Amino acid sequence: MTSPVSATAPTSYDGVTAARRLARWLALAATPTFAVMAVLTAAPGGGPADMLCGAGQGSLLGGMVPMYLLMSAFHSAAWLRLMAERWRRYCPPAA
Secondary structure, eight states, X not given: OOOSSOSSSOOOHHHHHHHHHHXXXXXXXXXXXXXXXXXXXXXXTOOHHHHHTGGGTTOTTSSHHHHHHHXXXXXXXXXXXXXXXXXXXHSOOOO
């Protein structure tokens, strides 16, 4: 029987666990990465990249900044899931 990670070759349980942990950490890394990219893109001053991406310089609402903010919001589900797990673990419901 093959594992759900690979349909071609069987993998060990440790390999599946490691892949799931890596995927979880990558999901957690996406939100702050896109948020930082949005801040750096919106920051004035720029450099050589401003000459290449000069089309959206009229306003902060047109261009890469809204895209990075939306991507950060869409990828925030991993952080919300982590906070919910911690909340359930450390703040059990009052009986």
